[in-house]
Every structure is written in structure tokens, then in C-alpha cells.
Amino acid sequence: MVQSEADTVAQLNALAQPTRLGVFKALMQAGPDGVSAGELARSLDVAPNTLSAHLTVLCRAGLTSQRRDGRSIIYTVEIPVVTSMIDALVNDCCAGHPEACAPLRRAQETGCGDAGTGRAS
Amino acid sequence: MVQSEADTVAQLNALAQPTRLGVFKALMQAGPDGVSAGELARSLDVAPNTLSAHLTVLCRAGLTSQRRDGRSIIYTVEIPVVTSMIDALVNDCCAGHPEACAPLRRAQETGCGDAGTGRAS
DNA sequence: CCATTATTTCAATGCTTCCTGAATTGTCGC
DNA sequence: GCGACAATTCAGGAAGCATTGAAATAATGG
Numbered sequence: 212m213v214q215s216e217a218d219t220v221a222q223l224n225a226l227a228q229p230t231r232l233g234v235f236k237a238l239m240q241a242g243p244d245g246v247s248a249g250e251l252a253r254s255l256d257v258a259p260n261t262l263s264a265h266l267t268v269l270c271r272a273g274l275t276s277q278r279r280d281g282r283s284i285i286y287t288v289e290i291p292v293v294t295s296m297i298d299a300l301v302n303d304c305c306a307g308h309p310e311a312c313a314p315l316r317r318a319q320e321t322g323c324g325d326a327g328t329g330r331a332s
Numbered sequence: 333m334v335q336s337e338a339d340t341v342a343q344l345n346a347l348a349q350p351t352r353l354g355v356f357k358a359l360m361q362a363g364p365d366g367v368s369a370g371e372l373a374r375s376l377d378v379a380p381n382t383l384s385a386h387l388t389v390l391c392r393a394g395l396t397s398q399r400r401d402g403r404s405i406i407y408t409v410e411i412p413v414v415t416s417m418i419d420a421l422v423n424d425c426c427a428g429h430p431e432a433c434a435p436l437r438r439a440q441e442t443g444c445g446d447a448g449t450g451r452a453s
Numbered sequence: 454c455c456a457t458t459a460t461t462t463c464a465a466t467g468c469t470t471c472c473t474g475a476a477t478t479g480t481c482g483c
Numbered sequence: 484g485c486g487a488c489a490a491t492t493c494a495g496g497a498a499g500c501a502t503t504g505a506a507a508t509a510a511t512g513g
Contacts, residue, residue, distance in 0.1 A: 216353060224348035226421075228471090229341055240427050248490060261472060263491055282480050282489045293425060297418065300347075304414060306361050349501085370459060382502055384461055389500095403459045403510050 212295040218273070222296040225272035230257055231265045238275060238288045245287035247280070333416040339394070343417040346393035351378055352386045359396060359409045366408035368401070 226232050233255050237246055252262045266286060269275040273292045277284050347353050354376050358367055373383045387407060390396040394413045398405050 216350065220348055220350055220353055223344050223353075227341055227345035227348045229337065230471095232337065232341055232344075236424050236427070239424050249488095252490095258473075259490065260474085260492080264471080267491090279479090284490065297421060297425065300418060300421075303357050303360055304418065306357070351501090368459085369461090373460095379503075380460065381462080381504085385501075388461090400509090403457095405460065 212291055214295050214299060219296060219299045221272045222274055222292070225269050225274055228265070228268075230255060230262070231269055234262070234265060234269065234286075235274065235288070238286055241287075243287060245278075245285040247283035247285050249283060251286070333412055335416050335420060340417060340420045342393045343395055343413070346390050346395055349386070349389075351376060351383070352390055355383070355386060355390065355407075356395065356409070359407055362408075364408060366399075366406040368404035368406050370404065372407070 226235055234251055237251060237254065248262060248266060249259065251257075251266075252259045255262070257265075266275065266277070269286075270277060274289055274296075275286050276289050277286050279285070347356055355372055358372060358375065369383060369387060370380065372378075372387075373380045376383070378386075387396065387398070390407075391398060395410055395417075396407050397410055398407050400406070
């Protein structure tokens with residue numbers, strides 16, 4: 212998944228706001244089941260309409276998607292988009308300074324890298 | 333280097349703007365030698381005063397630092413801060429979804445991970 | 454000291470963002 | 484269909500951001 216610089220800016224911008232970063236964290240921890248808008252509003256202590264605006268920003272950046280379940284609307288993270296965003300960041304990072312990435316690898320070695328992508332090459 | 337969520341927001345916000353992301357890329361590619369403000373203004377085609385404002389944002393977020401060299405002011409990236417920013421992002425990412433990190437590892441395997449950190453464990 | 458170059462600071466403008474309250478749309482159980 | 488719940492949309496105002504032109508600060512060379 213390759214993306215333009217404008218995409219990266221939009222994704223960074225979507226996360227560059229306390230409430231939205233909080234939403235992102237909550238959705239990441241929730242995993243594929245996702246979280247409803249109301250539940251997010253309650254747990255983050257934000258007005259429902261305010262939160263709705265933030266969720267729109269996250270969705271337009273492609274970082275999240277929504278699905279309806281009864282009366283609720285469930286939000287989930289679009290993992291591939293998150294991945295390509297970090298990818299873009301890391302590639303720019305490594306461009307002139309490979310050693311900057313070493314701590315990243317360490318983060319993955321502490322239980323993050325070998326959990327079921329299905330790719331075994 | 334541990335940082336607060338507010339730090340992460342400030343760092344993401346600093347990069348969430350086309351000109352500033354361009355500056356960041358240029359400084360990353362330049363490496364430790366850095367680039368002068370005027371050179372950045374010329375190569376990115378931005379007015380010097382406008383660029384100065386953007387450089388201030390990057391510095392206040394901790395992502396860059398400045399040093400004077402004659403009449404010029406040279407800007408360089410603060411690699412440890414960049415590293416901890418990506419670290420924060422990746423940790424939130426991995427929290428509920430370890431497989432999202434796999435492509436990151438691949439990015440490092442393509443020539444990014446084993447370049448002179450001095451750590452050989 | 455003076456002119457020149459490099460960069461920043463200042464003040465003002467237009468634009469965007471964030472939040473709030475009220476109204477609207479969509480869904481469920483009866 | 485009706486009342487209740489869940490979420491979004493709309494219109495508003497306050498605050499912040501990006502850009503510009505003009506002025507100020509800093510350093511170099513003669």
C-alpha cells in the first residue's frame with residue numbers, strides 16, 4: 212500500500228489531537244471487534260457530537276472505518292493504513308539515518324513481531 | 333526516552349503539515365550535517381519568514397535543533413526524539429494488534445536495522 | 454563603521470479547527 | 484405508528500494556524 216505525501220499528512224493530522232489520539236488508542240486496544248461511538252464518548256468523556264466530528268476526521272484519513280450494529284455504529288482501526296503510515300515515516304527516517312530505526316526493532320522483539328501474519332518467508 | 337501523550341501529539345502535529353514534513357524529510361536525508369534555513373527555504377520554495385515559523389514549531393516539538401555557523405543557522409533532526417515518537421506510535425499500535433507491526437520489520441530488513449548502533453546482543 | 458547577507462520577529466489578514474446547543478436521521482421494541 | 488435510544492448534521496462563535504510585508508537582530512568583509 213503506497214501512499215502520497217498528502218495522505219501521510221492527513222493521517223498524521225488525524226492523530227495530532229488529544230481526543231483523536233485517545234480514540235485511536237482505544238480502538239487499537241479493542242482490536243477487530245471495535246468500539247461503538249457512544250461507548251467511546253463515555254469512556255473518553257467527550258460530547259457525542261464532538262466525538263462524531265473527530266471520528267469523521269479519522270475515517271476521512273482512512274485510519275478507521277465504521278459499520279452499523281443495531282442502533283450503534285462500531286468503529287475499528289484500518290490496520291493496513293496505519294501500517295503504511297508508519298512505513299512512510301520509517302522510510303523517511305531511515306533515508307539518511309539507518310541507526311534511528313534500531314530501537315524500533317527492539318520494540319518488536321519484545322513480543323510484537325512474530326504473532327500471526329501468516330507470512331513465513 | 334519516555335514521553336507523555338501531549339509530547340506525542342505535539343510531535344505528530346509538527347509533522348502534520350506539508351511544508352514541515354518536507355523540512356523533516358530534507359533534514360533526515362541531510363543527516364548530522366544538517367541544512368541551513370536559507371537552503372531549506374530555497375529548495376522547498378517557501379518564504380524565509382514563513383519557513384522560520386515552521387522551523388520554530390519543529391524545534392518546540394523537540395524534533396529538531398539549531399546551531400549557528402557563521403551567518404547561517406543550521407538545523408538538524410533530533411534522532412532520539414523521532415525514535416521515541418515512532419516508539420510511542422508503535423506501542424499503541426501493537427497493544428491490541430501485534431501483526432500490524434510485521435511490515436515495519438520488513439522495512440528494517442531491507443537495509444535499515446543493522447547499521448551501527450553498537451548493540452550486538 | 455558601513456554595506457551586505459542570513460535569519461528572525463512583529464503586526465495584520467484570511468482560513469481552519471474545535472466546541473456547543475438544537476435539530477435530524479436511523480433503529481429497535483411494543 | 485409511537486416513544487425511546489444512538490448517532491450524526493447543522494449553525495454559531497471563539498481560538499489557533501499559515502502566510503505576508505515590513506522591520507529588527509546577528510555576523511561577515513572591507
